[in-house]
Amino acid sequence: MPVTQAWLSLIALSLGSTLLALFGASGIWAALAMLALAWIKAQLILRVYLNLQSAPGWGRGFALVLAIYMSVIMGLAVLAG
Structure with missing residues (x-):
């Protein structure tokens, strides 16, 4: 994927x-949606900007560590909600 x-x-x-956030989404589904978007952004940054696509x-x-971290955070969000 090109940088642009x-x-x-x-x-x-x-x-x-x-x-x-602007439209006041709240609750567990909003939190999980925002965390999922953050997860995708983190994967893009790791693959493209840090060029980890060339080092499988x-x-x-890094993807495994990120997946574990995001799973824990999402689990905590579910427990808190």
Whole structure:
């Protein structure tokens, strides 16, 4: 994915998070949606901007750590809601 396309994707995902917050989305589903958008943005940054797509082993390692972290955060959000 070219850097420009990744940048546009990051802007679109940020706009999605902003719209959720702006229109007062609340509750567990809103929290999970915002966390999912953040997860996708983090994966884009790791793959494209840090160029981990050219190092598959490192990319999988970072993706695994990110998946574990986001799963814990999402689980805590569900428990809190």
